[in-house]
Amino acid sequence: MRYEAPGSVDEAVKLLADANGAARVLAGGTDLLVQLRAGMISPEVVINIKDISETKGITADGGGFCIGATVSGAEMGEHAALVAAWPGVVEGVELIGSTQIQGRATMVGNLCNASPAADGVPALIAAGATCTVAGPNGQREVPVADIPTGPGKNSLANGEFIVNVKLPARPGNASDAYLRMIPRTEMDIAIVGAGVNLVLDDSGTCTEASVILGAVGPKTITVDAAAAALVGTKVDEAALAACAAAASAAATPIDDKRGTVVYRTKVSGVLASRAAAIAAERARS
Amino acid sequence: MNEQPKQYKWVGTRAIRPDGVDKVTGRAMYGADLALPGMVEGKVVRSPHAHARIISIDTSKAEALKGVTAVITAADMPVADSKPVASGEAMINFKDLANNVLAREKALYEGQAVAAVAATTAAIAEKAAALVVVNYEVLPHVIDVMEAIKEDAPVLHDDMFTGGVKPKPEKASNVANRVEFALGDAEAGFAAADLVIERKFTTEPVHQGYIEPHAVVADMNPDGKVDVFCSSQGHFMVRAFCSQLLHIEMSKIKVTAAEIGGGFGGKTTVYLEPLAIMLSRKSGRPVRMTMSREEVFRGSGATSGAAMTIKMGATKDGKITGAYAELYLQAGAFPGSPVGPAAMTAFAPYDLDNVKVVGFDVVSNRQKVVAYRAPGAPISEYGVESVVDELASELGIDPIEIRTINAAKEGTQAAYGVKFGTIGFQETLDAAKATEHFKTPLGPNQGRGVASGFWFNIGGESCAGIRVNEDGSISLTEGSPDIGGSRASMALMAAETLGVDYHSIKPSVVDTDAIGYHFVTGGSRVTFATGMAVVEASKAAIDELRARAAKVWDVDVDGVVWEDGHAKPASTNVGDFEPMSLAEIAKVANKTGGPISGHADINAKGAGPAFGTHICDVEVDPDTGHVTVLRYTAVQDAGRAIHPAYVEGQIQGGAVQGIGWALNEEYIYDKNGRLENAGFLDYRVPVASDLPMIDAIIVEVPNPTHPFGVRGVGEVPIIPPLAAVSNAVAAATGVRFNQLPLSPPTILAGIAASK
Amino acid sequence: MAKHHITTTINGEEAEYLCEPQETLLDVLRDQVGLTGTKEGCSSGDCGACSVMLDGRLVCSCLVLGVEAAGKAVETIEGMADGENLHPLQQKFLEEAALQCGFCTPGVLVAAKALLDTNNNPTETEVRYWLAGNLCRCTGYDKIIRAVMDTAADMRGA
Structure with missing residues (x-):
């Protein structure tokens, strides 16, 4: 070499x-x-x-x-x-x-x-980098x-x-978040990852959103339906539930040493909605 | 934290360990840190198959590579007899050990050594290892313990017939042995119960996870003398095993104990040492061998995975009337799972009249199990402590209360045979109950679990030498590899006995030429047994010191007593002499008979059994199944804590290993029987951010057979956490899992299934 | 294959060594320079036993090529004490029994020093996450975390 x-x-x-x-x-x-x-x-x-x-x-x-x-x-x-x-x-x-x-x-x-489980990628894609x-x-x-x-x-x-x-440059009422699921608290590869980027208007209504899943397919999955569930809402509980359902529906995971299909599918929705809630909270503040 | 008893000046203090500075400055020499002139590097060729017949091995290409100094296979090793020899906490069959070190006819697990090479650099050795051509006939394999006992399972050893059953089976199987312990009539006990609970449990094999990979430097002279420097839990074990395997007289093998980077039982056997000696013999040069982390996971260690049934019955008021356990422990490729101790310890914490335990030792195509902290006990006691918890909750009795109702005490007849002497189980329960932790309310999705644990502890052979130097300082020699601060404890006990300053004593773990045989550092024996030898050696030195003072004073030795580090006249009748300090006696030693020393070579008896009780709080994320350990308290009877900080350390470290076992540690195999997680990335030992502080509470119920009351402490703390965590998760989720590890997918699936 | 001649600074002193391009800084420190205080526990960046400072950054030396150290400053456990005077962390680890087998200790100390050099008032959580890459199998981390926190408190008080 x-x-x-x-x-x-x-x-x-x-x-x-x-x-x-x-x-x-x-x-x-x-x-x-x-x-x-x-x-x-x-x-x-x-x-x-x-x-x-x-x-x-x-x-x-x-x-x-x-x-x-x-x-x-x-x-x-x-x-x-x-x-x-x-x-x-x-x-x-x-x-x-x-x-x-x-x-x-x-x-x-x-x-x-x-x-596919890279932690640095879903939020980066969600950001439109x-x-x-x-x-x-x-x-x-x-x-x-x-x-x-x-x-x-x-x-x-x-x-x-x-x-x-x-x-890219971004407006004031915008933020993003990334969450991953690992068995420990550190040092693991993601079983599921979810990056969410969103923009709110002055009234707190989501005008743009991007939801990207990691570790549940051969590469990241862009879940337009989950983003659509957020757009036009105040990112309230109903919107987050719809976002979660869309994310779970879009996930195409495999069973491997780190997790099961059932687990990853369910947790895709959990993390997407939680990341969306965090991003919205950040955008509001 | 207990106040140290007033009569002790050194015992019970938190002195700085004598080897400490070396360890915080990077000076301490571990197994891989030695480099000798002309040294070459050895590398192991390992089986890629879980089960395969070795048809042929062609070493010619490897031997031809420039820089290669030796290649060895099992053909270079004497054929060992198949006879079990008592060694440590298990019987050793040297034919199995030889095969485990270097496969002869069959490779029985992925990662088993089949050949080894030595070369001038590690890179060349690696290249050479890849050039060793092994022709295999791949055979069907079996990994799981319950699969391995099926009628049609691939049989690993066609000469293995289940022991412990009559008549002897006619067909070879993977069940190596059956053990049974009984007391009273378990069935009658269940008939007398108001509530009987029977559950099946599984646990996964786990690795000891020491951070230092196995490492050795061996140098064999043309005259047959061998020097070995290695990290192990017993350099006398290394000498004995290498002697047996390679047919070299013990006197020709000198083993020096390197500092050891963790073992937890996993370094109570040999892997690389015999290979390094053989490679050195062939190379004519010193050979260093170190395992990679991947090799550590594939080729060493691990304790059993298990499947078991636990059945217990109790009356309405919580008295346990009957108990039954059926245990299947996976031994790995060769017989020798810790099913014996698992069966013996299962119900040992309780005073029961009707008990039956049946255990099976089962081989399968995974690495041979080796001791891991209280071998077997965490497994069986996990099942039992889970059922006790369920009994308590069904009967509406507090989990500490039900244990108090049934606790073993002095005079209790244990099902495995002994009648307990002075023990401190109840004291751990009382201390646990008294904690603020036990009374603190919990929040949503949180749960609290309690579990107890028992371990025998052992004694065994140890030696010690006290040499009084000319200036009055003390050189203390012993031969128990110091894995967690034992040199400090030895020096504290010597200082206390001799009545001298702790800091004037330098303790050393010396090589196998310099002191008598020691059993391994294991079984929680060192502070007890080697400590006893140190006390006896100190007393022998005191006798000599008294004799020297008597000589100076020209009085009878019986007229001289030893107090507070001084020889004093026993009474005014003896004469009016100024007390002589140890240093003063040492100074004139050449005039009174020469060098002064004391020695003890003992087989320590009377190890005190120990108990612990743990309390664990967890929070479970109901949507992801992730478990967070919020708070943890571990109470343990240490008999007497010689060095309380290192006793706490044992308790804390053992508890966390148990937490890892409970939550995330497991081996994952693919369909070909190959390990998929041979690294710290996916073999998930707990990391710092996973844990809260571990509150260690030391209870002291002295062991009457030890001069200071010591009980072993190292092993008990890994036993309760499995059930303490599991019981806490059950409390938090309302679901009983009865399987480990409690990884997030398992928990989420369990929660979903319960709805 | 030609070896690279590397000139670097190790623990404040200029050092030179020859290394193969694929050799890691860990290999070089242990086998060429003779600084065996830096330990190999996994060689995959998962255990932290080989932690060193490279130009002021905490890194795993198993994940740095030896050639990359050219012109940089490397600090190892051997450089932590000032002559006979132990670093406060080293002293505290001894006093509070924050080590058992001691194998992870050099890496833990190097990592903990890196934290306290930039933050002398870390929370317990911060210390735990900072040290999450330093595996210890003996202590359960309790006494390590306490020793780091107590050293930080001493440093603030000093």
Whole structure:
């Protein structure tokens, strides 16, 4: 195995393209090193993108935020403005692993690793985030929802990597939330995850909503019916119940070592409605 | 927290442990921390199959790899006789142990060692391990204990016929053994009952979960001498097992106990040690072997999973009239589940006239079980304590009250044979009842559970040496690997006995060449048995110190007494001598006969049984089935707490292991019998944020056979939590689950089914 | 395969080592640099026994490549005491018996110090979640949590 730490986007793209699929990008490394150690992957070259300035830092961007690909969960949690604007996105990322993992793990890595249970992804998709993909043909903006394509698979072509993620500007009466179900309180992979992003008008009526489920399908599930159950309501009990029912109906989980179909189906609704209630409460305050 | 009795200066204090600074600064040397010049790294080749015949093993490719220094298979190991030898809390059959260490004809579980390699680097060793070609014939497998006893189940050992039944069965089966204990007439007891409750329970196998993976460095000389440095609960056990397995005289094997990073019973056997010696012999170099976490989960440890039936009857006023238990404990690939102790402990907390317990030791295609804290007892007592709770609730009796009505006390005849001496069960119940915790009201979706537990505790062989140094300081030697602060307790007992400053004593766990045989650190025996040896060695040193003072004063030794660290004339008739301190006697030792020491080599008898009673509050999320442990109190009779902080630590740690067992720990297998959760990510031991503080309450009912009254404390605390948590969940949800773990999907399914 | 020559700072002192690209910082610390106080419990980031500070961030050294430490500052348990003077956390862990086998202790101490360096008034819940990635199988965490809280109280009082 070779190790490279390019200093520019172009250099990284060239290294990636030259490796022709035998390269792996190192951002936080918390998935990559586990996979290396377990012998699940044996890349010819590992490309550390942390020395590339465009992958670093969080910047305010036209009311929204641009988050570099190598920004760790801990850095996101420490960014007060980001937390205020997108608490759900940040709490999703912050649920990934321990304090130690947070010091390294990145939201973009979580996205590219494409686990169906990724905690960093549902709220990010609910937020309508996009990402900048650099590749041999230059850079393109892609909705983050289009990156994961199935368990462990993403839509990045040979030579491509994600440079940053952009969260849009948002109105005042808007917020988001992410909840997951795990057997312990920490250190587990989600059995079910639910991210909800919503906008209220001045009267407290929900005008826009997005409900995304994780860990109950091969990739995240966008539950339009659950969102529709919230829009036009004050996110009251009836709306939350309808949201829960729609989420449970949309879930397509499997039985595996972490949970059962029955359990995941039921809890999809529970978490979607609870996340919606939290997001609404945040939007109101 | 009890006040320490006034007569003791050191016993009962919270002294700083002598090995503490090494452990908070990273200096302490654990199993994997030793590197020797020229050392190579060993790696195990493991079976990918749950059950397979080994047709052939081709090691040529591995041997040809540059950097490889040795490859071994079972062919390199002597063939062991199939005979059970008493060893620790179980009988050891060295043929089984040999096969478990390195499979010969069949691999009986996924992860069983089939070959091992050594190479100049770990990376090369790993590569070489992958180049060992094992040709398997895959056989049908069976994982679950109740599946394994079925008529048509795949049979693991075609020479195994159920023991303990007459006549001897004609057909081989997976039932290795049947045990039975009875007292009175259980059926008559049920006939006399106003209420009889019979329930079936299941528990899953759980791993000890020590954070330090198994690790060893072995170095064999061309003259046949072997040095072993390893993390274990008994370096004498390592010496004995390696000697037996490899046919090397014990005197040629020196084992040094590394600091041990947790064991809980799981390090009372060998896995890597014999392999490392064999690889070192072949390599002509020191060999280090360490397990990965995945190997720890697949290839080591675990206690039994079980299925059981518990039936108990009681009168309206709560007197238990009859009790019956039928236990099926999974042994793993080779016989030897702790079904014996499970059967013996099941009803031991209670004074019962009519008891019958039947137990079965069942093999299946999972790793061989090894001791885990009070082996067997948490399983059987979980079932019993659940039924006791249900009896109490059906009869409208407080859960502590029903236990008080039936509690074993001094003179109670236990079904397993003994008549109890001085015991402190009732005292734990009284202390539990008196807690503010027990009286605090609960909120919605919350429930409180109470459960008790019993464990025998053991004594066994221990030795100690007290060497009085020229300056009056004390070197204390013993041979019980210190797994949780025992060196501090040894030094406290020596200081108390000798009447010297605790800080003047340096206790060491010395190697197998330097002291006599010790039974393993297990059975909650070290503070009791090794402590007894330390006290006796201290007394022997005192006798010598008195003799030296007598010599200086030119009086008869009987005229010299030892008080408060000084030799004093026994009376004014002896003469008017200034008391001589230990240091003063030491200073003139060369004039009075040379170095001064005291030794004791004992087989300690009279271990005091111990009891605990726990109270657990939980809240259950009715929509997700998630259980939160809100509050936890653990009361235990320690006899005498030599070092109360480490006694509390044992209680707290044991309670949390029990909570993990109750809530989330389990092995998950795929349809091919391969473990799916061989890591801390999905084998869910409790993390800090899962828990409240664990209030540990020490009750002291001294054990009359120990000089300071010590009872073992390490094992009891893992017993009550299984039922305490389960009873709390039942109270919170109104549903009795009768199965562990109480993971969220199980709870939600149970709640749904009850509606 | 060529080894990388890495220059870094470990516990305040410049250090150099040669490492293979796939070797972790944990491997390097233990096998090349000889700092075995950092422990390997899982090598998958689940146990925290290998916790170190990397440029002021708490990380699992099993999830950092040795080559990544180039030009960075690494702090391990061996650097926690100031000569003969133990760090207040180390002292408190001894006084309150917050360790049993001691194997998780270096990682716990490094992690706890990272918390108290930024927050000397954490709640019990904050301490528990901060240390959720440091598995301890011996203590049930009770005395660990108390020792961290009590050290924080001392630091506030000082």
